[in-house]
Amino acid sequence: MNLAFDLLLILALSWSAWRSLATPDLTRAVVMFIVFGLLMALAWARLGAPDIALAEAAIGAGLTGALLLDALGALQARRGEKKEDA
Amino acid sequence: MNGLLRSAVVIVGLSLAAAMVIALLQLPSAAVHLPALVAENLAQSGVEHPVTAVLLNFRGWDTLLEVAVLLLALLTLLTLGGGKAPAPAAAVDPLLQGLARRMLPLIVLTAGYLLWAGAHRPGGAFQAGAVLAAGAVFLQLAGLLPAWTAPRRWLRLGLVLGFLVFLAVAAALLGQGALLRYPPALAGGLILLIEAGLTLSLGLILAGLFLFLTGRDA
Amino acid sequence: MSTGLLYALAGVLLFVLGAAGAVLLAHLMRKVLAFNVMGSGAFLVLVGLAQREDVIDPVPQAMVLTGIVVAVAATALALGLARAFHARTGRTGLTEEARRD
């Protein structure tokens, strides 16, 4: 039972990591990354590391997620104004 | 050229992954067993929770330098400032604002609890600081806290206070013989002092990483 | 197979995936995401491998706490630089810079 959960969690981790790097839409990529962070927190709990789980949820998913979303807004805001976007 | 790089990276990556998987599967038991050493010395560390003992006592030196890393990241963000005033917060749903106002005491209380709990169970300055920072970010998103520009003196003091306390304790103990060697009787108190300072400063720094950036060049 | 070892193996995959992404992806945001995935992979190996006999080891756990904080500092810095770069040039990748000496 536990092994099945672990395998499922690892599958979900790998999938969300892959999607956050490969999905063409940047907003969706950031959302996938936040999901990845929350899944990481679960993984830490499974490894008997509640301290890391707490920190991962608050910092890894929460704060990093907020930073990423905010940066996303800033990077996409100028799309219309400047044409030379790569 | 680009295609070449891509295939090279993929090949190197796959072989590295394969080699590491093989390496991990054939690993013998480790020669050194630190969990036993930690348990043995936990009584002298001044706290009961092993992770906090490692973080603030056995490997407190890592933690001191790590706070410096955070300060440094913030400092570099400030050099990028250019002193532009951030955009005023957009109009926000009053319902969200009301919620944020009511959440604020709860957030501070949670941070305080985590700080206190760190001595005995999971928690501590980093988690408490992260909760404070999350609260500040939330307030900003609710339009109740403006984004920060160049920090004034009182804010700079808050940002560095935890680090200065940590540094002062390290220096005082160095005068007694070794860096960060807490006398066992004082260890608990000194660690709590450091953690209290760090909670405030880490909260401000982590919040600052967001608040100095947001709205700056949007 | 122990839980620790299982997650360590997952960490290897994440590390390699993230490293390849950090090198290959052009968009600065993607590079930041990839670097974070890479770091998470290394953290999983650090704790998982140390706990491969399913004995909790607080030392690597504390190291990972340190590492997470360092990673968020680096992420904020990278995003700050990327935003400053974008504000000045309107670009979101460094590829053209690479061609100039």
Added chain:
Amino acid sequence: MTEAWPDPAAWLILLPLAWATLAFLAGPGRGGRLAIPALAAQCALALWLAVSLAESGARLHPVGGWGAPLGIDLLADGLSAVMLLLTQAVALALAVYAQAYFADAHHRHEATWFWPLTGFLIAAMNALFLSADLFNLYVTLELLGLAAVGLVAVGGGTAQIAAALRYLLVSLIASGAYLMGVALIYGTYGTAAIASLAPLIDPTPPLATWLAAGLMVVGLMAKTALFPFHFWLPPAHGGAPAPVSALLSALVVKASFYLVLRLALGPFAPLAEMAAWLAGGLGAAAILWGSWQALRTRHIKRLVAWSTVAQLGYLFLIFPLLAADGLAMQAGVMQAVAHGLAKAALFAAAGVLMRATGRDTLDGLAGVAGRVPLTLFAFGLAGVTIMGLPPSAGFLAKWLLIDAALASGQWGWVVVIIAGGLLAAGYIFRVLRRAFLVAPEDSRFHPVPRRLEWTAFALAVASVLLGLRGAELVALLG
């Protein structure tokens, strides 16, 4: 082994951390007046440490009183003492230079947070030179990397931001690789303390140890900008304000080299022989490619930066020769010190030349010989060290290196070393020749503070005269 009196090694880390923090507290642009006396005190501490080491051998400082493997040890030996001395001395000279440099109205905006960043940078290097724990070294590497990136970006120009961003990304991937190495090592042996690891690693370790060593060394090579990981260095070092370029090129890249050397001499010694040829080969390629690029570029500071790429190559030539005897190690340390002083002088001088002419190209240099002769003399003297002519410290370094190569019968390296010296002469003379051309009618020269010229000159003189006192330095290595 702890004494009742305070340990200078620990103070060498605490002091810069303290003044960096206070400089931040003091506010934008402040801190220079704090930094210079503090750096002078650090010089004295480093000297004190070196003297006490020469008398009584290596010193261990168990942080927290626990000792490895539970705690973190600081270890001061001859090698770390030499690097600490070099760092404090060059940093002091450059602080004096920087204070005058940033006093100018055109450069004042670059100084906003220069002092706290520099303080953290120096603290990070000192902590790195003293740490004896692989994970603690990771933290110092990150501290150093972020401080260096911050300094590259300090000017705020577009090119500088782009260079900082590129540098940061390389640095982060490199530290990620290093961290994975630490994770594998900790998993394999149950500790990250170098003292506990050294006896555990034998010549036939498990595969994980090989992979760990490979990941860590590749990460550190990328941070040292060893060919082919050098691409980030010329824009970063060539684009930053002169005092920053000097700090980064003279000191920061040496820190990760130092760590490679430490690992190769210490825990990974049983494995080092296998990769030594590769390191030497990359070093040789760096010498040739860096020098070639320095002969081609049109910008003064780019030229000096490419010269760094080339000179770093010499540092890695020592690895195939390490086995022979102590000669190669002495050569490497001597090269690190000689290049540190000379490169600081070259960048300091380049900053003066650019300020005097108001231009950053070699073509703009015509006529400077008559305007800032002292600086040009400093550039030439530092060039003597870079070329490796007697009696400079650079000569001593290359001489020791050739000696080590001949002693082990590896002639190929000798050819590379001599070719590198000739190419260095080529790019140094490119600058000097243009400086003696007659200035065109329309050229305008700006006055330059004397203090800038004198600090560049002092650094250059030190790089040459050190060759005469090389024996003391080598003796310190033990």
